Amino acid sequence: xxxxxxxxxxxxxxxxxxxxxxxxxxxxxxxxxxxxxxxxxxxxxxxxxxxxxxxxxxxxxxxxxxxxxxxxxxxxxxxxxxxxxxxxxxxxxxxxxxxxxxxxxxxxxxxxxxxxxxxxxxxxxxxxxxxxxxxxxxxxxxxxxxxxxxxxxxxxxxxxxxxxxxxxxxxxxxxxxxxxxxxxxxxxxxxxxxxxxxxxxxxxxxxxxxxxxxxxxxxxxxxxxxxxxxxxxxxxxxxxxxxxxxxxxxxxxxxxxxxxxxxxxxxxxxxxxxxxxxxxxxxxxxxxxxxxxxxxx
Numbered sequence: 001x002x003x004x005x006x007x008x009x010x011x012x013x014x015x016x017x018x019x020x021x022x023x024x025x026x027x028x029x030x031x032x033x034x035x036x037x038x039x040x041x042x043x044x045x046x047x048x049x050x051x052x053x054x055x056x057x058x059x060x061x062x063x064x065x066x067x068x069x070x071x072x073x074x075x076x077x078x079x080x081x082x083x084x085x086x087x088x089x090x091x092x093x094x095x096x097x098x099x100x101x102x103x104x105x106x107x108x109x110x111x112x113x114x115x116x117x118x119x120x121x122x123x124x125x126x127x128x129x130x131x132x133x134x135x136x137x138x139x140x141x142x143x144x145x146x147x148x149x150x151x152x153x154x155x156x157x158x159x160x161x162x163x164x165x166x167x168x169x170x171x172x173x174x175x176x177x178x179x180x181x182x183x184x185x186x187x188x189x190x191x192x193x194x195x196x197x198x199x200x201x202x203x204x205x206x207x208x209x210x211x212x213x214x215x216x217x218x219x220x221x222x223x224x225x226x227x228x229x230x231x232x233x234x235x236x237x238x239x240x241x242x243x244x245x246x247x248x249x250x251x252x253x254x255x256x257x258x259x260x261x262x263x264x265x266x267x268x269x270x271x272x273x274x275x276x277x278x279x280x281x282x283x284x285x286x287x288x289x290x291x292x293x294x295x296x297x
Contacts, residue, residue, distance in 0.1 A: 002297045003264060003289055006052045006098075006224050006272020007045035008282050012247070014041065014056075016278075025068060028059050028077060032070075035080055042088030044279040049286025050272065051095050051296060053088060054138060056081040057130065058102035062122065075129060082133045098138040098163070099130035101151050107201075108167065110144035110178040116153060123154020131158035139194075140165040141201045144178035145185060152192040163270075164189075165198035165224075173202065173209030182213040189217050196220040201274045203228070204251070204259035211266040222268040225259065227251045227276025247276045253284035260285050261292065 011027035017037055023029045031038055042053045057078055065071040082097075089095045101123055105112040113119070127137060137160055139151035148164055155162045166185065169175045174182055189197065197219050199210040204225035214221045229246045260271045273281050289296055 001294055002269065003294045004052060004222070004270040005050050005282065005286055005289065005296045006222075006270065007042070007050040007054055008224075008273030008277040008279060009226070009275040010038070010041060010054065010056050011058070012275045013278055014038065017041070025064065025070075026059055027056050028064070031056055031077065031080060031084075032073075035084060038081065038084040039088050041279075042085050043091060045282055046088060046092040046095055048279040048283035049296060050282050052098050052272070053085045053095060054098045054100050054140075055085050055130065055134065056100070057126070058100045058140065060126075061102070061104055063105050078126065078129045082130065086133065096135040097133065098136050099127070099134035099158075099160070101126055101137055101139045101155055103141055103143065103147060104150070107141055108143055108177055110147055110176070113144055113147040114150065116146060116150045119147075119150025120153040123151050124157040125154075127155045127158025127160075131160055134160060136161040136163055136195070138163050138165060138198075140198075142166045142176075144176055145180050145188065147178075148185060149188050149192075152188060152194065156192060161195040162192070163196040163198060164192075164194040165200045167201045168199050168206050168210045170203045170206050173199070173206035173211075174213050177202075182210065183216070186217065189219065194219065196222070196270055198222050198224065198270060200224045201226045204256065207259065207263055208266065211263050211268055215267050220269050222270030222272075223260070223263050224272040224274045225256075225277070226274040227256070251276070251281075253281040256281045257284040257288040261288050264289070264292075264294070 014030040137155040142148040197214045207223040229248045
């Protein structure tokens with residue numbers, strides 16, 4: 001059986017390597033200050049066994065850049081992120097590039113989500129920028145049905161396959177962070193036909209229930225969890241920084257790999273890591289997959 005092994009988190013890894021203080025621009029600010037570190041992280045994930053590099057474009061949205069008077073860098077930042085992933089892939093000698101499309105306005109806050117008619121052109125602009133350079137689009141960390149629809153509608157204009165990834169409640173993996181059941185995504189999946197459905201940026205303990213739900217959609221599915229203790233109320237305020245989030249200390253590479261192998265046992269064919277899951281975790285997961293007889297593609 002073939003398994004696609006995604007990379008791990010980018011933003012937290014950038015901050016850990018640079019020692020910079022977190023800002024509301026998060027990984028975007030670090031890329032401005034230390035662009036070569038992005039390429040190095042992509043390279044380390046490829047070396048660890050990942051076959052997909054996810055572009056550092058998650059938070060490059062007009063609404064975020066405008067707050068800090070750097071919106072004139074919108075296209076430059078996207079192209080810089082692409083070049084870092086392309087250079088790492090070229091040096092590695094293979095792999096795919098996933099163009100990351102993160103939530104507009106804020107993460108984990110579905111109430112801030114703009115309506116589909118407003119979100120679609122914003123995502124379409126990014127998809128058209130990234131489309132010529134990526135193998136697929138990854139609409140990730142979508143917290144509600146409406147948020148997922150805006151991203152899917154825009155990504156459809158980029159001319160590449162689209163993977164939809166949603167974030168689930170840390171205590172109830174059958175529900176989106178909005179409280180809506182994962183089953184409510186069915187009409188969107190029927191309409192937009194993404195080529196895979198994933199769950200990300202929730203605790204690994206929530207993913208088994210999530211996998212049982214998304215398996216029902218009949219598409220390739222999988223998960224990439226985070227290593228936060230929980231999503232704090234402080235992080236759900238306006239313009240937060242990741243200083244409001246706490247990394248857990250029990251999620252060793254081997255323990256994370258054990259969680260992910262459980263998702264594979266449930267039928268997941270796409271696994272990887274999100275925030276606070278680094279190259280060591282991906283290497284442990286690659287080793288576990290190989291030892292179990294899976295082929296990483």
